[in-house]
Amino acid sequence: MSAEITFATYIPTGKIIHIDRALNGDNCNCVCNECSDLLSGIQGQVNEHHFRHQVVKDCKASFETALHLAVKQIIVEAQEICMPGKGNLPYKNPVAEIIHKDYRPDILILDLYNKNIYIEVTVTNGISKSKKDFFVQSNLSLVEIDLTNIDRNINYEALKGLILYTHKYKSIITWEKESRSFKAKLMEIAGLTFMITLIITLLNLIFKRSKYD
Numbered sequence: 001m002s003a004e005i006t007f008a009t010y011i012p013t014g015k016i017i018h019i020d021r022a023l024n025g026d027n028c029n030c031v032c033n034e035c036s037d038l039l040s041g042i043q044g045q046v047n048e049h050h051f052r053h054q055v056v057k058d059c060k061a062s063f064e065t066a067l068h069l070a071v072k073q074i075i076v077e078a079q080e081i082c083m084p085g086k087g088n089l090p091y092k093n094p095v096a097e098i099i100h101k102d103y104r105p106d107i108l109i110l111d112l113y114n115k116n117i118y119i120e121v122t123v124t125n126g127i128s129k130s131k132k133d134f135f136v137q138s139n140l141s142l143v144e145i146d147l148t149n150i151d152r153n154i155n156y157e158a159l160k161g162l163i164l165y166t167h168k169y170k171s172i173i174t175w176e177k178e179s180r181s182f183k184a185k186l187m188e189i190a191g192l193t194f195m196i197t198l199i200i201t202l203l204n205l206i207f208k209r210s211k212y213d
């Protein structure tokens with residue numbers, strides 16, 4: 001388990017906040033992401049700021065659980081995310097926790113061409129091979145954000161910057177390929193254009209020659 005709780009759910013908004021944004025003491029209005037019990041903000045001079053359960057209990061409050069929730073919240077509330085090899089990717093309709101067939105990716109976003117992009121946030125275990133295979137075979141886009149090695153003292157703003165504006169910790173597991181029919185159509189159009197140009201050129205030549213004959 002992690003040493004300190006730094007993220008918690010702020011009751012009035014239901015959103016994840018970092019201890020830096022919470023009030024000090026018992027009236028911080030925050031609950032534990034693991035057990036839902038009330039927390040106190042501990043913002044003393046000596047130790048790193050953190051939350052503490054108001055009633056001492058054996059909760060294995062996990063940094064990973066809170067981090068996972070915070071990342072989902074950040075992406076759901078944004079409209080653009082930096083992706084490796086894709087630059088800044090604008091998106092719409094972000095949804096957290098959707099089920100696709102037997103798999104449950106953490107987040108689904110739609111790019112501006114209405115293509116689905118699934119995002120998996122990893123904090124302890126990576127994506128299973130069967131899940132990866134499923135996305136490859138289904139020709140869907142899947143991006144992993146692997147935060148296993150993230151700095152545990154990160155605050156919300158730094159996390160937001162990292163998730164939205166950098167490639168760090170992200171990898172594209174698979175990316176949707178253009179459907180074959182679309183490619184085939186493009187090839188057809190290209191072929192047809194070439195044939196028409198050729199016929200016009202030939203007709204032109206024949207016409208010119210017949211003029212000077």
Ligand SMILES: [Zn+2]
Nearest residue numbers: 032035059061
């Ligand atoms: Zn707890």
